Amino acid sequence: MRRYLTGPVGWGIILVVAILLPFFTSSFRVGQFTLALCFAVVVLGLNLLLGYSGQISLGHSAFFALGAYVTAVLVGKEGFPHLATLPIAAIICALAGFLVGLPALRLHGLYLALVTLGIAIAFPQLIKRFDEITEGTQGLATSQPLPPAFLDWLAADQFLYFLNLAIAIPMFLLAMGLVRGKVGRALIAIRDNEIAAKSFGVNLSFHKTIAFAISAAYAGVAGSMYAFTIGFVAPESFGFILSFQFLAAVVVGGVATIAGAIFGALFIEFVPVYAADVDPSLTAVIYGAVIILFMYVLPSGVMGLIRRVAGPGKPGKEKDQAAGALTPEVGPPAGTRAGAPAAAEMSLSHQRRSK
Amino acid sequence: MAFLEVEDLHAGYGPVEVLHGISFEVEEGQTVALLGANGAGKTTTLRCIHGMVKPRGRVALGGEEICGRGTDKIVAMGVAHVPEGRGTFPTLSVDENLRLGAYARKNGGNLESTMRRVFDLFPRLEERRTQQAGTLSGGEQQMLAIGRALMLKPRLMLLDEPSLGLAPVVTREMFGALRRIRDEEGLTMFVVEQNANLVLEFAHAAYVMETGTIALSGDAESVKNDENMRKAYLGY
Amino acid sequence: MERFLETIIDGIAVGSIYGALALALVLIYRSTGIVNFAQGEMAMFATFIAWALTEAGIPIGLAVLITIAFALVAGMIIERVLIRPVEGGQELTLVVVTLGLFIFINGMATWIWGPQNRGFPRLLPNDRISVLGLDTTWEAVLLVVVLLGVAGVLFLIFNKTKIGLAMRAAAANPDASRIVGVPVGRMLMLGWGLAAAVGAIAGVLIAPRLFLDVNLMGAVMIYAFASATLGGFDSAFGAIVGGWIIGIAEAIAGGYIDFIGQDLKILVPLIIILTVLLVRPQGLFGSPAVARV
Numbered sequence: 001m002r003r004y005l006t007g008p009v010g011w012g013i014i015l016v017v018a019i020l021l022p023f024f025t026s027s028f029r030v031g032q033f034t035l036a037l038c039f040a041v042v043v044l045g046l047n048l049l050l051g052y053s054g055q056i057s058l059g060h061s062a063f064f065a066l067g068a069y070v071t072a073v074l075v076g077k078e079g080f081p082h083l084a085t086l087p088i089a090a091i092i093c094a095l096a097g098f099l100v101g102l103p104a105l106r107l108h109g110l111y112l113a114l115v116t117l118g119i120a121i122a123f124p125q126l127i128k129r130f131d132e133i134t135e136g137t138q139g140l141a142t143s144q145p146l147p148p149a150f151l152d153w154l155a156a157d158q159f160l161y162f163l164n165l166a167i168a169i170p171m172f173l174l175a176m177g178l179v180r181g182k183v184g185r186a187l188i189a190i191r192d193n194e195i196a197a198k199s200f201g202v203n204l205s206f207h208k209t210i211a212f213a214i215s216a217a218y219a220g221v222a223g224s225m226y227a228f229t230i231g232f233v234a235p236e237s238f239g240f241i242l243s244f245q246f247l248a249a250v251v252v253g254g255v256a257t258i259a260g261a262i263f264g265a266l267f268i269e270f271v272p273v274y275a276a277d278v279d280p281s282l283t284a285v286i287y288g289a290v291i292i293l294f295m296y297v298l299p300s301g302v303m304g305l306i307r308r309v310a311g312p313g314k315p316g317k318e319k320d321q322a323a324g325a326l327t328p329e330v331g332p333p334a335g336t337r338a339g340a341p342a343a344a345e346m347s348l349s350h351q352r353r354s355k
Numbered sequence: 356m357a358f359l360e361v362e363d364l365h366a367g368y369g370p371v372e373v374l375h376g377i378s379f380e381v382e383e384g385q386t387v388a389l390l391g392a393n394g395a396g397k398t399t400t401l402r403c404i405h406g407m408v409k410p411r412g413r414v415a416l417g418g419e420e421i422c423g424r425g426t427d428k429i430v431a432m433g434v435a436h437v438p439e440g441r442g443t444f445p446t447l448s449v450d451e452n453l454r455l456g457a458y459a460r461k462n463g464g465n466l467e468s469t470m471r472r473v474f475d476l477f478p479r480l481e482e483r484r485t486q487q488a489g490t491l492s493g494g495e496q497q498m499l500a501i502g503r504a505l506m507l508k509p510r511l512m513l514l515d516e517p518s519l520g521l522a523p524v525v526t527r528e529m530f531g532a533l534r535r536i537r538d539e540e541g542l543t544m545f546v547v548e549q550n551a552n553l554v555l556e557f558a559h560a561a562y563v564m565e566t567g568t569i570a571l572s573g574d575a576e577s578v579k580n581d582e583n584m585r586k587a588y589l590g591y
Numbered sequence: 592m593e594r595f596l597e598t599i600i601d602g603i604a605v606g607s608i609y610g611a612l613a614l615a616l617v618l619i620y621r622s623t624g625i626v627n628f629a630q631g632e633m634a635m636f637a638t639f640i641a642w643a644l645t646e647a648g649i650p651i652g653l654a655v656l657i658t659i660a661f662a663l664v665a666g667m668i669i670e671r672v673l674i675r676p677v678e679g680g681q682e683l684t685l686v687v688v689t690l691g692l693f694i695f696i697n698g699m700a701t702w703i704w705g706p707q708n709r710g711f712p713r714l715l716p717n718d719r720i721s722v723l724g725l726d727t728t729w730e731a732v733l734l735v736v737v738l739l740g741v742a743g744v745l746f747l748i749f750n751k752t753k754i755g756l757a758m759r760a761a762a763a764n765p766d767a768s769r770i771v772g773v774p775v776g777r778m779l780m781l782g783w784g785l786a787a788a789v790g791a792i793a794g795v796l797i798a799p800r801l802f803l804d805v806n807l808m809g810a811v812m813i814y815a816f817a818s819a820t821l822g823g824f825d826s827a828f829g830a831i832v833g834g835w836i837i838g839i840a841e842a843i844a845g846g847y848i849d850f851i852g853q854d855l856k857i858l859v860p861l862i863i864i865l866t867v868l869l870v871r872p873q874g875l876f877g878s879p880a881v882a883r884v
Contacts, residue, residue, distance in 0.1 A: 056683075103869055110626055110824070111868045113686070114816050118861035121813055125857055240809075244628075244690040251687045284698020291691030296676050299684045407769065430772030442767040444760055455760050458753065459772030503771065 014262065018165060022158040030157045031229075032269055037164040038225040040265035041171050043249040044258065045218025048175060050247075051256030052184060053211035054191030055104060058243045059116030062123035063093050063216040065238035067223025069127065069134055072233040076142035082228055083145070086167065089220040097216020101209035120240035127235040139234030142227055164225050171218060175258055178214070187211055248291050254303025263302040267294075358383035358543050359404070359416055359511060366403050366410035373399045374410065375567040381511075381560075386537055386544040388554045388575070391564035397547040398439060400564070401513050404545070405429055405436045416511065430459040435504035439515040439547075441496045443503070445489025449480055452488050452499055456506030466506070473502040476532050494525035501532065512536075514546045518553065526550070530557055555579040597725050598842045604731035605800075606838020607738035611793035612815035613822065613830035614742065615786040620824050622762040622782030623670075623678065625685045629692035631808030631815070633669070634790035636700050637662040638798050638807065641791075642711055643704075651712050655795050659788050666787025667780045674783070675776060700805045708804035714796070734796055741789055742831055748785075749827075758782060810857060814841070817860030821867050823877020832875065837863060 022030045046060050067089040074080040074088065100119065104112055128136045147159040154162065178184050186207045189197040198204055227233055249268045253260025275286035298305055357380035366374040373396045381387045389397050402408040406426040414422040421429050430436075435456070444452050453473060457466050474481035477498040483491060488499060497517055504512050517533075518526045530553055536542055537557075548554040555561060561578040563571040571581060612634065619627045627633075637658050644654035673692065677684050715729040749755035761768045761778035768775050794808065801807060818837045822829025837860055844859045867874060 050683075103865065107868050107872070109682075111820070111872060113626070114820060115861075115865055115868060117816075118813060118864055121810075122855075122858055122861055125855055129855055241694065244693065248687050248690060251683060255683065281702050282698070284694050285702055286698075288691045288693070288695025288698055291694065292673060292688050295684050295688050295691070299677070299680055405770070426769050427772045427774045430770075436770045438767070438770055442764075442770055444764050444767055446763050447756075447760065451756055451760075454753070454756060455768075455771050455773070458757055507771075 010259070014259075015169075022161045027155065027157045030155075030161050032273065034157070034161045034164050034229050035226070036265045036269040037161070037168045038222045038229060038265075039246075039249065039268055040222075040261045041168055041225065042219045042222035043246055043253065043264045043268075044171065044175055044261035045215040045222070046246050047250045047253070047255065047257070047261055047264075048178070048187075048218070049211050049215035050250055052179060052191060053187040053208055054194075055208060055211065056109065056113045056247075057116040057212075057215070058113050058240070058247060059100065059119035059123075060215070060219045060246045061120045061238050061240060061242035063096060063219035064223040064226070064242065064246075065123055065127065065233075065235075066096060067093050067220030068227040068233045068238070069140070069223075070220070071224040071227040072140045072142040073133060075227070076140050082143075086221055086224050089224040090217040093220025093223075094213040094217040096220075098209055098213040100216070101212025104212060105205055105208055117240060117243070120243040124235040124238055127238070134235075137235060139232055141232050144231045145228055160229055164229065167221065167225055171221065172258060172261075175218075179258065183207065183210065252291070252294050252298075252301055254301030257301070257303040260301055260303040357381060358385075359545065360413070361400075361404070361415075362413040364400070364403055364410050364412035364414065366399055366408050366412075368399075368408075373567055374403070376412070377564070377567070377569050379562050379569060379572065381543060381545055383543055384541045385560060386533075386546065386558045388551075388558040388561040389545065389547045389564060390549075390551050390554070390561060390578075391570075393549075394566070395564040396567045397564055398515055401436065401515050401545070401547055405434060405513060427459065430507065431461060433507065433510035435507045435509035435512045437497075437500045437504045437512065437514045437517060439519065441493075441500040443488045443491075443496050443499050445487065447488055448485050449488055449491070449499060450484050452503055453480075453506050456503030457508075460507055469506050469508060473505050476505075476535060477502055494521050494529065497521060497525075497529055498532065501529070501536075505536070510543065512542055512544045514544065514548075516547055516549060518548060518550045526553065530554075533557065551579075593725060597727060598846050599839055600725060600727050600731060602839035602842030603835050604727075604734040604838070605797075605842065606818070606835040607734040607831075608793050608797045608811070608834070609814045609818045609837050610831040610834020611738050611741060611789055611796070612811065613818035613834050614745065614827055615789040615793070616815060616819045617822075617824060617827050617830045618745075618782055618786040618789065620819075622758065622779050623674065623685075624762075625682060625689070626816075626824075627692075627783075627786070628686070628689040629696055630786065630790055631812035632693050632696035632700075633662070633666065633787050634794035635805065635808040636696050637665070637787070637791035638711070638794035638803060639700055639704055641795050642709065642798070642803055645712055651714060655714070655792075658791050658795065662787040662791035663784040665784075667784035669787070670780045670783035671776075675779075678779070697805055704805070706805060708802035711795075711798035711803045713799040730799070737792065737796060738831065738834075741792060742827065745785070745789075745827065754778075754781070813857065814838075814860045817864045819874075820864045821874055823874030825878060826874065826876035829874055829876030 021033060025033070042060060042064050046057060049055050049057055070089040070092055071082070071085040074085045075082055100116070104115070107115060127134045131137070134140060144156070144160065145163060147154055147156075151159060151162075186197070186202045189200065189202055190204060190207055194204060230237075245268045249264030250260070251264075252267045253262065253264030271290050272283055272287050275283040275290070278286060359381040361380065362378045363376045364374050364378070365372060365376055377396075377400065379387075389400060391397050399408060403410040404414055404421075406421070406424055406429040409423055412422060413420065416429075416432060416434065419432070421432065421434075436442075444455065447455070453470055454466065457469065479495055480498055480502055483495065488496065491499060501514070501517070514533075517529060521529065533544070533546075534557060537544060546554055546558065555575045555578060558575045560574045561572070562569050563578065571578060571583070573581075612630065615630055615634070616626060619625070619630070640661055641651075641654045641658040644657060645651050649657070669692070673688060674685070677688055713730065715733050719726055719728055720732070721727075747755075749759055757768070757773045758778045758781060760771075761773055761775045762782070765775045768778070797811060798807065814837055815834075818833035819830050820833070821836060822831070822833030840863065841856060841859050845856050
């Protein structure tokens with residue numbers, strides 16, 4: 001049963017549902033699912049960083065914003081074609097991610113979280129400061145992409161949805177390929193036991209900074225998608241709380257899983273909506289409460305639940321992905337607290353499990 | 356009625372059962388040894404008595420059922436535990452470590468006089484009173500752990516592998532102190548040890564465990580002379 | 592020159608608030624081993640409670656005392672109810688819980704009191720006074736005195752009382768603490784309660800300077816994080832010194848370096864965090880991390 005659900009058949013089902021979705025729901029809902037697709041891409045990128053290379057980031061709202069602004073400025077002010085801005089945003093964000101990844105090599109857990117949080121807090125301020133380019137607080141409008149002639153039977157919202165889907169699908173495939181390939185295995189080795197990985201010849205610096213770059217590129221692409229979809233960017237949309245949401249989405253979906261990004265994205269898009277339905281002024285209260293409750297009930301995320309329900313799968317897969325349940329250290333770095341022996345034990349016992 | 360009575364104890368970690376229904380007792384004022392190879396379940400047994408593992412079965416202290424109670428309650432009843440690996444607080448001073456031993460003491464009584472007693476038994480601890488416990492040698496930390504247990508003024512002292520990692524000279528010194536404690540205080544002690552020879556000279560009675568069951572029991576002398584025991588643990 | 596020194600005094604005064612919040616962070620870090628990202632929101636909520644009490648006619652001094660008591664209890668309840676269930680698990684889970692708590696408390700405050708900002712009564716008159724020939728305010732003196740007082744009380748609790756010793760033990764080594772019968776859970780609860788109380792004090796002190804609104808603590812927290820990082824996350828003394836240094840740096844940068852101005856002032860603590868973590872990760876007074884080999 002497990003093999004069916006998490007293998008190609010499971011993905012096939014998701015794909016079919018995704019394609020049929022816009023024809024069976026209201027225009028408003030389609031818009032929401034379109035946004036969920038944007039979030040899925042950035043959450044996927046963050047999961048690659050967190051779940052697979054073991055580095056935490058509370059700064060992805062900045063990369064997301066960077067991608068969004070690249071697209072908004074290029075399209076809105078310079079008249080670039082929309083899709084052309086995607087690779088540009090990806091490259092710029094990859095570079096930014098690489099630059100962040102370099103000092104991040106020296107930081108772990110809590111400290112990395114703080115530095116990236118700092119970036120998330122600073123970025124909107126930078127947007128405001130450089131308002132000759134960004135139009136600062138008043139925001140920047142950008143046109144939404146229009147369907148080509150052969151697709152103009154689609155409603156505008158449906159076209160945007162499929163456009164985002166068309167961008168998201170290769171991003172997911174790329175992620176799957178990365179994770180299964182050499183880079184992915186190196187990252188997993190680093191995540192699980194850096195020192196052992198190093199002694200096996202894995203180049204730590206290269207892989208960890210690459211992971212940051214890739215993850216940031218994903219966030220940038222997602223940001224571009226966001227700019228297409230909403231057609232307007234402003235510093236307020238990219239506050240540091242967005243980073244909190246991305247991180248929550250990763251954990252809610254399931255750390256170190258690819259499919260988890262989908263569930264995480266759906267969570268952060270729709271839970272606030274349903275919360276607002278209950279009582280608009282209580283939105284944040286309910287949202288926060290749901291996040292907390294989720295951590296009690298499903299700490300290994302939706303994918304954790306699916307795996308448990310579906311039963312054990314192939315041993316090989318278990319090794320890479322369930323092992324991700326041992327998430328990176330976000331608390332005290334080893335040694336600053338007498339918990340150090342426990343941390344060492346953690347990695348040791350993990351080694352035993354993956355044999 | 357024995358002071359410590361354990362009856363048909365079953366315990367484990369998760370799905371794995373480690374203790375398959377063991378029973379034993381310790382008379383008041385006695386020193387009883389628990390021997391056995393690694394993995395036999397000795398530490399688990401101690402943890403059951405101390406409440407850190409919740410077993411099925413019966414554990415009674417002075418007639419009172421303590422099975423399933425929380426560790427802090429059991430400690431307050433006068434059970435002190437000298438854990439494997441000492442369990443001292445390396446960042447705290449020797450003095451602070453000792454004071455912590457008295458945390459659960461009911462009457463609040465005179466800490467200073469108990470500390471005097473500990474320093475009398477272990478003069479080196481007094482020399483190092485304000486030092487951080489982490490800077491002490493292995494032997495000194497073991498003495499600190501025992502001293503800390505004594506600070507509780509316990510009715511029962513559990514010791515888990517006190518000689519582990521200690522040089523022979525230091526081990527003898529430590530057992531000498533334990534002997535003094537036994538003779539001068541009449542403290543009931545339950546000692547888990549790998550060093551069968553040393554502990555059998557010191558204990559009144561012994562139980563030998565083997566994969567979760569009690570394989571052999573009796574007074575120290577007969578256990579020591581038991582041929583199977585000798586072959587299995589002493590090698591001759 | 593005088594103006595420079597006065598800027599420094601002002602920096603120390605504000606820095607005392609950062610230091611107080613940093614103390615709260617360090618308290619929780621040392622006891623639970625995580626950073627409580629919701630610390631600022633808890634302080635903000637407590638400050639609103641104080642404001643509501645004064646609006647109801649209660650004199651400010653009494654309101655503050657009631658608020659501190661409230662924060663103490665609330666912090667303990669939060670640990671017991673929200674944090675305890677996930678304490679033994681993954682650290683990442685704990686972090687997400689504090690992030691969720693951030694959103695929850697922020698939302699709760701908005702729901703109860705609305706998003707608009709308000710003035711908060713000053714605890715001391717705003718008269719300018721002269722200290723050592725330099726012009727400053729009663730308030731600045733109060734801030735420094737309160738911080739030192741709080742630090743002093745905490746020092747006494749932790750180093751001279753039985754329960755303080757037990758708390759330190761529970762934080763340093765929970766397993767060994769259980770063995771001697773220390774109720775570790777209860778100690779953690781107390782740690783959270785104290786941290787929340789300290790946060791409330793900080794909130795009440797900073798509110799008169801800024802407007803009281805639900806985002807009061809958002810920016811302040813990053814300064815507090817910078818202070819704790821600079822001082823060393825496991826050092827209470829470092830938190831205070833770090834707070835002062837950050838306060839002074841902010842005051843000088845804001846006042847003397849034009850490029851930074853008000854918008855980018857927030858970069859100052861961020862750059863400090865980054866530099867400290869790259870150059871000396873354990874901060875000025877923290878204990879060095881040991882690589883697990």
